[in-house]
Structures are given as structure tokens and as C-alpha cells.
Amino acid sequence: MSLADRWSLRRAIDGDRLLLAAIGGGATLLLVVFVILPLWGILSYSLITPEGIGFGNYVRYFSDPRFVSIIGNTFEVSVSVTVATILLAYGFAYALERTRVPFKPLLRIAALLPIFSPSLVQALGLQFLLGRNGLINRTFGTELDIYGFWGIFFADLLYAFPHAFLILSTALAVGDQRLYESAQVLGASAWRTFRTVTLPATRYGLASAVFVVFTIVITDFGNPVVIGGNYSVLAVEIYNQVSGQANFSMGAVIGVLLLFPAALAVGAERWVSRHQHASIGAQSVPLTPRVNRRRDALWLAYCLAMAAALVAIVAVVVYASFVRLWPYDMSLSLRHYAFDVQNGITPLWTSIQVAFVTAGIAVVVVTLAAYANQQLSETWKRPLYFLSILPAAVPGMVLGLGYILAFNDPAHPVYAIYGGLAIIALCNVYHYHAQGFLLATTNMKQISRTFEEASSTLGASRLATLLRVILPIIWPSVLAIGAFFFMRAMVTLSAVIFLITPSTQLAAVSVLYLDDRGALNQAAAFAVCIMATVVGFLLLTQAVLRLAGVRNVSLIR
Amino acid sequence: MFLELRGVTKRFGGLTAVDHIDLDIEDGEFICFLGPSGCGKTTLLRLIAGLESLDEGAIRLRGSDLGQLPARKRNFGVVFQSYSLFPSMTVARNVAYGLVCRKWPRARIEPRVAALLDLVHLRGDAGKYPHELSGGMQQRVALARALAPEPEVLLLDEPLSALDAKVRESLRGEIRDLQKRLGITTVMVTHDQDEAMEMADRILVMNRGRIEQVGLAQDLYWRPTTRFVGEFIGRLNVLERERWQALLPELGGDPGRLFGIRPEHVRLVGAGEPSNGPVGEGTVRKVAFLGNMTRLILEAGPGVVEIEVHGPLRGAEVGERLRFTLPGEHLSPMAADPR
Numbered sequence: 001m002s003l004a005d006r007w008s009l010r011r012a013i014d015g016d017r018l019l020l021a022a023i024g025g026g027a028t029l030l031l032v033v034f035v036i037l038p039l040w041g042i043l044s045y046s047l048i049t050p051e052g053i054g055f056g057n058y059v060r061y062f063s064d065p066r067f068v069s070i071i072g073n074t075f076e077v078s079v080s081v082t083v084a085t086i087l088l089a090y091g092f093a094y095a096l097e098r099t100r101v102p103f104k105p106l107l108r109i110a111a112l113l114p115i116f117s118p119s120l121v122q123a124l125g126l127q128f129l130l131g132r133n134g135l136i137n138r139t140f141g142t143e144l145d146i147y148g149f150w151g152i153f154f155a156d157l158l159y160a161f162p163h164a165f166l167i168l169s170t171a172l173a174v175g176d177q178r179l180y181e182s183a184q185v186l187g188a189s190a191w192r193t194f195r196t197v198t199l200p201a202t203r204y205g206l207a208s209a210v211f212v213v214f215t216i217v218i219t220d221f222g223n224p225v226v227i228g229g230n231y232s233v234l235a236v237e238i239y240n241q242v243s244g245q246a247n248f249s250m251g252a253v254i255g256v257l258l259l260f261p262a263a264l265a266v267g268a269e270r271w272v273s274r275h276q277h278a279s280i281g282a283q284s285v286p287l288t289p290r291v292n293r294r295r296d297a298l299w300l301a302y303c304l305a306m307a308a309a310l311v312a313i314v315a316v317v318v319y320a321s322f323v324r325l326w327p328y329d330m331s332l333s334l335r336h337y338a339f340d341v342q343n344g345i346t347p348l349w350t351s352i353q354v355a356f357v358t359a360g361i362a363v364v365v366v367t368l369a370a371y372a373n374q375q376l377s378e379t380w381k382r383p384l385y386f387l388s389i390l391p392a393a394v395p396g397m398v399l400g401l402g403y404i405l406a407f408n409d410p411a412h413p414v415y416a417i418y419g420g421l422a423i424i425a426l427c428n429v430y431h432y433h434a435q436g437f438l439l440a441t442t443n444m445k446q447i448s449r450t451f452e453e454a455s456s457t458l459g460a461s462r463l464a465t466l467l468r469v470i471l472p473i474i475w476p477s478v479l480a481i482g483a484f485f486f487m488r489a490m491v492t493l494s495a496v497i498f499l500i501t502p503s504t505q506l507a508a509v510s511v512l513y514l515d516d517r518g519a520l521n522q523a524a525a526f527a528v529c530i531m532a533t534v535v536g537f538l539l540l541t542q543a544v545l546r547l548a549g550v551r552n553v554s555l556i557r
Numbered sequence: 558m559f560l561e562l563r564g565v566t567k568r569f570g571g572l573t574a575v576d577h578i579d580l581d582i583e584d585g586e587f588i589c590f591l592g593p594s595g596c597g598k599t600t601l602l603r604l605i606a607g608l609e610s611l612d613e614g615a616i617r618l619r620g621s622d623l624g625q626l627p628a629r630k631r632n633f634g635v636v637f638q639s640y641s642l643f644p645s646m647t648v649a650r651n652v653a654y655g656l657v658c659r660k661w662p663r664a665r666i667e668p669r670v671a672a673l674l675d676l677v678h679l680r681g682d683a684g685k686y687p688h689e690l691s692g693g694m695q696q697r698v699a700l701a702r703a704l705a706p707e708p709e710v711l712l713l714d715e716p717l718s719a720l721d722a723k724v725r726e727s728l729r730g731e732i733r734d735l736q737k738r739l740g741i742t743t744v745m746v747t748h749d750q751d752e753a754m755e756m757a758d759r760i761l762v763m764n765r766g767r768i769e770q771v772g773l774a775q776d777l778y779w780r781p782t783t784r785f786v787g788e789f790i791g792r793l794n795v796l797e798r799e800r801w802q803a804l805l806p807e808l809g810g811d812p813g814r815l816f817g818i819r820p821e822h823v824r825l826v827g828a829g830e831p832s833n834g835p836v837g838e839g840t841v842r843k844v845a846f847l848g849n850m851t852r853l854i855l856e857a858g859p860g861v862v863e864i865e866v867h868g869p870l871r872g873a874e875v876g877e878r879l880r881f882t883l884p885g886e887h888l889s890p891m892a893a894d895p896r
Contacts, residue, residue, distance in 0.1 A: 014627060450641045453608050454699075456628045457635040458655035459706060468654075472645035 016462040024372035024384060030365065031387035033414065034430040038402025039259075039394065045405050046252035057253045067237075071257070074233045077149060078218040078261075081156045085213050086206070088157070089164035092306055095299035097172040098198070100291050102300065110307035112162045112556055113314050116534045118491040118508040120222030121527045122155040124515060125313030127227065128320050128524075133327040135316065147229030155223035158313055160216045164209045166556075171205025172198075175287030204272055211269035215262050219395035221494040222508075226515055234258045238397045239497065248405065255398040263393035266434075270389065314531070321524035336525035341514070343505050348529050350421070351507035355489035355537075357425040362436055362485040363478050365429060370440035371466070392434035396494025399431050404498050424499050424506070428489045436481050443477040476550040483541045483555050490534050559584040559742060560605075560710060564614035567600050574600040576766035577614065587736050587743045589757035591750060593789070597766040598746045599714055605744065606712050607631045618709060629658075634703030635712045639719035641699055642687040648674070648698050649683040655706040673701040676735065693724035700732065704739070711736070713745040717752060729755055750790050754778075762786050778819075783892045787817040792863060794818050795891070796883075800859040804837045806885035815891045820852065820865040822887035826880040834882050837862075841877050855879060 049056035061067050092111060095101050114122060130136050130146040137144055146154075175198075183193040199206075221235040228236055234254055242251040320326050324333040339345040369388050373381050391399070403423065407414040417423050429436075447470060455465040471478075493508045500509055507530050514523035538555055545553055560582040567575040575597045582588055590598035603609045605616060607628035616623045623631060642651050649670050656666045674680045677697040687695055696716055703711060716732070717725045733756045736743050747753050753760050754774040762769040762777065762785070770777060770786045781787035784795055796816045798805065805816065826832045839857030853864045853873055864881065866873075873879065 014630075016627060016629075448641075450637045450639075451643060453628070454635065454637060454641040454702075455643075455654070457606055457608070457631075457633060457712075458702065459629045459632070459658040460654070461629060461658075464658060469643050469645075472643075 019462050020372065020375055023368050024376050024380060027365065027369040027372055028384050028387060031369075031384075031390075031430070031433070034426055035387060035391055035394065035399075035433070037406045038399055041405035042252045042255045042259075042398060042402045045249060046256050048249060057249050061250065061253050061257075070232050070234060070237050073149075073231055074218060074235075075261075077152050077156070077224075077231075077233060078214055081153055081160065081217045082210060082214045084153070085157050085160045085164050085217075086168075086210055088306060089161055089209070090168050090206070091299075091302060092161075093165050093169035093172050094198075095303050097169055098175070098287070098289050099299045100289050100296050101303055102296075107303050107307055110310050111165045113310050114159050115162045115556065116487070116491070116538075117314065117527060117531045118222055118493050118511060119155075119159050119220050120226045120493060120508075120512055120515070121317055121531070122158045122313055123151065123223040123226035124511070124520070124523060124527060125317045126151055126155055127515075127520065128316040128326065129312065138327055147227055148231040151227035151229065152224045152231065152233070155227055156217045156220055158310060159220065159223060160213045161310065163216060164213050167205050167209040167212060168202070171202040171209075175201065177285035177287045180287065204275070207272045208269055211265040211272070215265045215269075215392075218261055218265075219258065219397070219494065221397055221497070222512070225512065235395065235397050235494065238401065242401060242404075242498065248401075251401055252405065255395075255401050258395050259393070259398055262395050266389075266393040269392075317524045318528050320521055321528045323521060326521055336521045337529075339522070339525070341519060341522055343502075343510070345529075347505040347510040348507045348526070348533070350504055351490055351530070352533060354421055354424050354428070354504075354506065355486045357421060358428040358489035359482040359486040361425055362429045362432070363482045366433065366436040366440045366481060367474075367478055369433075369437055370444050371470075373437075373441060374444045388437040389434045391430055391432070394431075396431055396492065396496075397498075399427065400495035400498035403427055403495075419501050419504070421504055424496050424504060425489070427495050427499055428485065428492060431492065431495045432485060432488050436485060439477070439481050439484065443474050443481075447473055476545055476548070476553045479541060479545065480553045480555050483538060486537055487534050490530055490537075558582075558617075559586075559619060561617040561620075562601075562605075562614070563617070565601065565604060565611060565616060566613035567597075567604055567609055568612050573766050575604065578766075578768060580761065580768070580771070582742060582744065585740045585742055587733070587745070587756060587758045589753040589760045590744065590746045590763055591753040591760050591789075592748065592763035592769075594748060596763045598748075598763045601763070602712055602714055602744060602746045605710070606633050606635050608635075632706060632708050633710045633712055634706070634708035636696065636699045636703050636714065636716045638715045639692070639696075642695055642702070644687055647684050647686055648679065648690070651687070651698055652702045652705050654702060659706055669705060673705050676704070677701045677731075691724070692720045693728055696720065696728065697731075700735070704735075704741070709742070711741050711743040713743065715746055715748070718747070718749065725752075732756065754790075762789060764789075779887075780889050781817060781891060782889075784815060784817065787889075787891060792820050792865075794820060794823065794862050796860075796862075796888075801883075804835050804857075804859070804883055805888065806834050806883075816888045817891050818883055818888050820863040821850075821867070822884060823862060823864045824882050824884055825864065825866065826882055828880070832880075832882050834885065836880050836882055838878055838880050841873055841875050841879060844873055844875060853879070855881065857881075 046057055047053050047055070089111075092107075096104055096107060101107070126134075126146055128134055130144055130151075132145070134144075134146070136142060179197050179201075180193065183197055188196065219235055221239065224231075224233045224236045225239065232240075234257060238251050238254040238258065241247045241254060321336055322332045322334065323329075324331045324335065369384065373384055373388065376384065394402075406412070407418050407423070409415060412418075414423070417426075451469050451473070452465055455469050456462075460468070491508060493512065496506055497509055497512075500506055507526060511523045511526045511530070514520075514526060541555055545551075545555075558581045562578055562580040562582075565575055565578040565580075566573065578601060590601060592598045600609060604611055607623065607626060607630075610625060643654065646654070652670045652673055653666050656669060661669070670683070671680065674683055677700055679694060679697055679701070682690065682694065682698075687698070690698065700716075713732070717728055720728065729752060745753075745756065757774070759771060760774055760777055761771045764785050769783050770781065777786055777790050781790065781793070784793075787793040787795070794817065796805070796818065798814050798816065801816070824832075826836055837857050839855035839862065841853055842856050842861075843854035845852040850865050850867045851870045851873065853866065855862050855864060862881070
């Protein structure tokens with residue numbers, strides 16, 4: 001090697017390249033450890049049988065009619081909830097974006113309510129409304145039985161509603177007035193205009209919402225475990241096998257089975273969103289719905305009915321938390337907020353601690369992963385991108401079980417933090433990595449490449465550019481990502497249920513245990529505390545952003 | 558030579574954006590890269606800045622190879638088309654940015670920033686944020702920021718094209734004055750021929766990644782060597798030798814197959830007026846009155862010819878017949894396109 005070559009080589013390996021390699025490599029390594037290893041753990045464990053490596057567990061599973069019927073139940077409930085949710089949420093989003101119904105801000109808040117609570121709160125609310133001792137049966141002397149398919153159906157419908165609503169209202173929010181005027185001039189009826197203009201323009205949002213709702217429902221654990229009764233689904237069965245019977249290999253088999261449909265739905269959703277292009281050009285005229293009293297009145301009636309259902313569920317939980325002893329003594333009291341049961345109030349503080357740690361780790365990990373993804377060349381970014389998106393396809397129950405199988409081994413380096421808060425926080429970070437990563441990627445895209453180029457021509461290193469130029473621009477969105485993770489960490493139940501120990505009990509899990517023991521009023525009080533914490537944190541973050549003069553950052557996703 | 562480009566080549570996939578460019582730039586010179594969008598001029602500038610890596614060739618500054626040296630170590634000032642001021646910093650902090658990165662002591666940074674803001678007449682706006690400034694002011698801050706670390710070369714990437722016409726005109730003069738005063742070697746990329754002609758010492762016309770012609774504005778206008786240059790800079794009648802043989806003056810040797818002549822050089826010959834050289838005749842097809850001049854489209858035997866007449870013009874109506882000559886001293890032989 002000549003002197004000149006060596007000189008140019010030394011210049012090629014400069015600090016900037018090393019830093020990028022370290023960030024990209026570090027992010028990839030963490031994803032391998034905290035996503036791939038657990039998945040590998042599940043997959044390999046499902047193949048271990050007393051007779052050696054093989055598909056024996058799967059054969060055993062599929063020859064048991066009870067297990068096969070669980071698969072049938074899972075799909076029955078997932079498909080029916082998906083269809084119902086999409087129809088109802090499309091109508092709600094349509095009313096809010098395309099008509100002149102009044103009270104839009106209030107209706108919007110009602111639609112988003114379920115996001116602020118753990119998924120079992122809907123089931124809890126349904127119990128209070130329609131359960132054996134529920135308001136309806138008590139008041140009218142009826143004997144409705146909500147436990148089973150219909151319980152899961154309604155609970156998951158309400159739980160998935162805001163997610164579908166958010167996607168669909170984004171799709172319906174943009175429209176080109178010119179197309180609608182053309183349709184009108186050409187003599188198209190309202191229904192025909194809807195079929196030929198509105199529906200095609202929102203087909204990507206619609207497809208995306210279908211896949212997202214399907215994934216949410218098929219992987220949901222909280223609602224079916226509370227209100228499913230004897231109607232078992234895969235996400236609950238995995239818990240029964242592992243926690244109830246310590247049958248890890250059967251748990252692993254169910255995990256793999258649950259992985260497939262979720263992975264397919266997520267893959268389809270990614271495919272759809274890649275093929276989605278802007279249908280609105282620079283010349284488009286924004287759509288402003290006109291007043292139409294009869295239409296607006298009908299839509300308002302529908303929205304009020306829907307909002308009433310959404311609010312009623314939360315309201316009845318709040319109400320029950322103040323009732324002395326449901327349903328025998330309906331006088332009001334604050335005694336359930338004394339939390340004199342089990343670990344008392346400690347799980348709530350643990351949850352808040354975990355949520356802060358989760359948010360803290362997540363903003364760093366996710367922002368750096370998105371940064372590396374933006375800066376790396378095509379070849380290097382591909383594995384990082386794939387690994388970053390992969391967790392979207394991994395149901396929480398599967399990830400949690402994977403953590404047990406992969407890390408509950410004193411020989412494993414990660415075992416050092418096993419059983420503590422850190423592993424729970426990391427599990428949350430990687431459970432929601434895909435959503436956080438996509439949010440961060442969108443933020444990165446909004447920074448013009450010119451800022452970085454200007455900075456480097458002025459002599460700044462990569463690190464200096466990152467700290468002095470990029471961070472000061474994106475910090476509000478980084479804060480929003482932190483709020484997203486905080487919220488999810490407060491309400492999540494599925495992944496962490498396998499990782500808690502008596503000393504690291506979480507609030508959402510406490511609600512489940514209290515409900516399980518029949519302490520419904522305490523469960524409600526705990527759920528109210530979780531919701532209050534989430535809403536309080538969001539308001540606080542919003543206030544910080546407002547004080548800093550930031551207005552265009554949305555905290556609810 | 559101050560800045561040397563030798564066989565500079567850049568490919569994007571199958572496309573060769575910059576194709577073996579050789580160029581010498583002198584110390585203190587103002588050179589413009591001119592060409593249509595997609596011709597490779599911006600890529601060439603970015604290669605010089607170190608924002609793109611060379612596939613082939615070499616770029617040397619005072620004889621030493623810049624090779625793979627990253628942009629931040631080159632000490633070249635760059636001004637981008639738009640929105641390159643850091644939105645979270647004040648004007649003063651934007652200008653100081655390069656100095657802070659170079660670890661200048663505070664005591665030297667402050668006077669330097671003040672001096673540069675004086676230079677671009679923005680001293681009073683030091684504490685403002687970019688979004689509080691007009692586009693023209695923002696570009697002046699960007700200029701001050703690029704000049705602050707005393708760069709070896711100033712690189713301007715279409716610095717005026719995002720601005721309003723009025724602001725653009727005044728900034729042209731301001732940048733040129735500043736460049737002369739500081740004596741800094743400057744390369745500017747533009748697609749606007751007026752801008753290039755007004756500001757640059759020399760102009761390099763690019764097309765499809767290659768140099769079409771390098772020279773003074775006058776050279777490019779009066780003696781374009783290719784049809785592309787002639788048509789890109791101003792308007793040009795391109796005449797094929799075989800068809801226009803009868804009207805072309807006697808030319809010795811082999812001056813090529815194509816001739817170009819500017820519309821203002823085609824001379825109208827009044828009825829009965831004597832002329833030296835062959836006279837053509839054509840029918841007026843179009844008359845466009847443009848204020849200080851009138852543009853005529855004449856259909857003559859061998860083809861169409863465009864004529865520009867300054868001052869008042871009488872008797873030119875559509876359908877009339879006019880006589881014209883093609884003065885030999887204004888005809889330039891050109892290479893056909895594509896090469």
C-alpha cells in the first residue's frame with residue numbers, strides 16, 4: 001500500500017463514519033437481542049418434544065379438537081369485530097370529516113377514549129352494564145349473558161374503534177372539492193358520488209384500517225380474558241397454558257400459530273401503505289362540506305349513539321369505582337381508593353416508574369434507529385428497517401413468552417436484569433418499536449437534507465450536526481414519541497404479564513387480578529387511576545409543548 | 558492552478574451525471590456552471606464541495622488532491638438554493654456556527670460575526686430568527702454564514718432561483734460586488750443565462766454531464782461552438798448548409814454543416830436598397846411587438862428565419878414579402894448536436 005493510499009484510507013475511516021456505524025450497529029444489535037432472540041426462543045421451544053426435535057407438539061395440538069376450536073373462535077371473533085369496527089368507524093369518521101355535524105371536538109374525544117385505558121377496561125365496563133349483576137339485568141330483571149363471543153365482540157369493537165377511527169379520519173380529511181363538483185355537475189346522486197369518488201379515494205386508508213384492527217383483535221388479551229367465559233381464543237389460551245399449567249411447549253406452539261396471521265396482516269398493511277401515494281396535488285381545492293340539515297341531523301344521531309356507547313363504558317367504570325359494593329350497596333364511597341388490598345397502591349407507582357423508563361429508553365433507541373435508517377446507504381439500512389418494523393407483527397403475548405424462554409437462564413447475559421423493572425421497560429420498548437420507529441422516521445423525513453449538508457460544509461462533525469441542528473428541530477416530535485411510549489407502557493397488559501414478579505407488579509395487571517378475584521370495585525378504581533395518569537401525562541406534555549410555542553405536534557396516535 | 562478538475566466523473570446507477578469533466582479555475586475567479594435542469598451542473602458543484610463522492614478523476618486544490626476528504630474538512634463555503642438556515646438559531650448564531658465548529662475563541666467569533674453581518678447589511682437583524690426574515694435576507698445571512706470561516710472557495714448552488722424577480726436582480730449585483738471585494742474564488746450553479754452573463758467572469762455550459770463550451774459571456778454569445786450553446790443562450794437561427802447554400806457567403810475550407818446566426822443579425826433590405834452579398838426573400842408569418850424591438854418570423858424558400866428589429870418598423874404585416882441578407886461576419890459554424 002502506497003503512502004498516498006494509506007493517507008486516503010485513514011481519511012475514509014473518520015469519526016463521522018464510525019459514529020454512524022456505531023449507531024446503526026448498536027440499534028441492529030439491540031433489535032436482534034430483544035426481538036429476534038425471543039422469537040427464536042419460541043420457535044425452537046415449540047419444536048422440542050420429549051422424543052427430540054420435531055413437530056410432535058404441533059401434531060398433538062392439532063389432534064385435540066378443543067385446540068382446533070380455539071383457532072376457529074379466534075378467527076370468528078377477529079373477522080366479525082374487524083367488519084363491524086370498520087363499518088362503524090368509517091361512518092363516524094365520515095360524519096366528522098364530511099358533514100357539518102355540531103360538537104365535532106367532543107365527538108372526537110369520545111371516539112378516542114378507549115386509547116387511554118388498558119384493553120380490559122372495556123370488558124370491565126361491559127360487566128358492569130350487561131353482566132349478571134349489571135345495570136341492565138338488575139334494572140329490567142332480564143337475564144342477558146354477556147360472557148362469551150358477544151362479550152369479546154363488543155369489548156374489542158370498542159377497544160379497536162379509536163385506532164380505526166384515527167386512520168379513517170386521516171383518509172377522509174383530505175378531499176378534492178373539484179372532483180365532487182364535477183360529479184355533481186355530471187348529475188351523480190349522493191350515493192353514486194360516494195361509491196365513485198369518496199370510496200376509491202379512501203381505499204388505502206380503509207385497507208390499512210382493516211389490517212390494523214384485525215391485528216389488534218387477534219392479539220388482544222385483556223378483554224377476552226375478562227369477559228370471554230368459556231369461549232377461548234389463542235391469546236388467552238397461551239396465558240392459560242403458560243401461567244396456569246406451566247406448559248411452555250404448548251404455549252410456544254400457540255405463540256407460533258398466533259404469529260402467522262398477525263405477521264400476514266402487518267405485512268399486508270405495510271404493502272398497502274407503500275402503495276399509497278398522494279392523491280391530492282398542489283392544485284387541489286380543499287373540500288369543505290356544505291350544510292344539509294336532514295343529512296347532518298341523521299349523522300348526528302348516529303354519532304351521539306356511538307359516542308354514548310363509548311362514554312358509557314368508561315363512565316360506568318368510573319361510577320363503579322365510587323360505589324360501596326356493586327351491586328348490593330350502591331351508595332357512594334371513596335373506600336376503594338384506599339387500596340387496602342394486595343400490594344396496595346404500589347403497582348401504580350411501579351407502572352409510572354416503568355412508563356418513564358420505557359419512554360426514556362424508547363426515545364433514544366427509536367430516534368437513533370430512525371436516524372441511522374435515514375443516513376445509511378441502501379444496503380445497510382435494509383436489515384435495520386426490517387428489524388425495526390418486525391415487532392409490529394409480534395403479538396404481545398408471544399413477545400412476553402419469548403422473553404421468558406430466551407432470557408430466564410442464569411447463563412444468559414440479559415439475565416442480569418431479568419425479574420426487574422428494566423426488562424419490563426425494554427419489553428415495552430421493543431413491543432411498540434415499530435410504531436415509534438415509523439413516527440420517528442416521519443419526523444426525520446421532514447428535516448431537509450440541506451440542513452445536514454450546510455452543517456457539514458461549515459465544518460461540523462456528524463455528532464455536532466445531530467446535537468446542534470437536528471435535535472433542536474425535532475425535539476417536539478421526540479417528546480410526542482415519549483408520550484406515546486409512556487401511554488402504551490401504562491396500559492399494556494399482554495407482553496408484561498409474563499415478566500412481572502411480586503415485587504414488580506403493574507397497575508394494569510392488578511386490575512386483571514382484582515377482577516379475577518371478584519373485587520370489581522377495586523379493579524374499577526385501579527383502572528380509573530391508570531386512565532387519570534395517562535390523561536394527566538398527556539395534558540402535561542401538551543402544556544409543555546404549548547409553552548414552547550409548538551402547535552402542530554399531535555400526541556394521540 | 559488554484560482548483561483543478563481532472564476527468565471528474567459521477568454515476569448514479571446507470572446514469573452518468575457528470576462525465577469526465579476537465580476544468581481549471583483560477584484564484585479569485587467567478588465561474589458559472591450553466592445548463593438545463595438535469596445536466597449535471599449541481600452534481601459537479603456537490604462533487605467539488607465534497608457532498609458527493611467521486612467515481613473517477615481527481616479534484617486538486619493548489620495541487621493537493623481532495624480525494625475522499627469529507628465536506629467538513631474542505632473549508633469550502635456553500636450557499637444552497639433555499640431554506641438552509643438553521644431554523645432554531647438566530648441570525649448571529651447561524652453565522653457563528655462554522656466558527657464554533659472550528660473552535661474559534663469567543664473573543665474572535667463576535668467581531669467576525671458582526672463584520673460579516675455588516676458586509677451583508679444585516680447588522681440590525683442579528684437577534685432575529687430565520688422565519689422572521691424575507692427570502693432575500695435569508696440568502697444574505699446564508700452568504701455571511703458561508704463566508705465566516707474564511708473559506709478557500711465559495712460555492713453557490715442556484716442561490717437566487719427561489720427568490721422574487723426584483724430581489725434576484727439586486728442580489729446579483731450585491732453578490733458580485735462582495736466577491737470582487739473579497740477576491741474569493743467562486744463557483745455558481747444556475748440555469749438562468751442572464752444571471753450567468755451578468756455575474757460571471759467565465760461561463761461553463763453543460764449538457765448531459767459534459768462540457769459544451771467554456772468561455773467569456775461574449776464568446777458564448779457571439780461564437781457558440783455547438784448548436785446547444787447557441788440555442789441555450791439567447792435565440793438562434795440554425796441553418797443547414799445544403800439548404801441555405803444560395804444565401805450563405807463564400808466560405809473557404811470546411812466550416813461544418815451547420816451555421817448559426819442571431820435573429821438581430823439578420824439584416825432586412827429595403828426595396829431598391831443595395832446590398833453586399835446574396836439577398837433572400839420571404840413572407841411574414843408572424844409579427845410580435847415586444848416594446849423595444851419587434852420579432853418577425855419569415856418564411857423563406859429554404860426554411861423559416863427569425864428576425865429581430867430594434868426601433869420602429871414600418872410595413873411589416875403578416876403576408877407581406879420582405880428581403881433580407883445573412884451578413885457573413887455574424888455567421889458561426891457549429892458542431893451538430895448530438896455529438
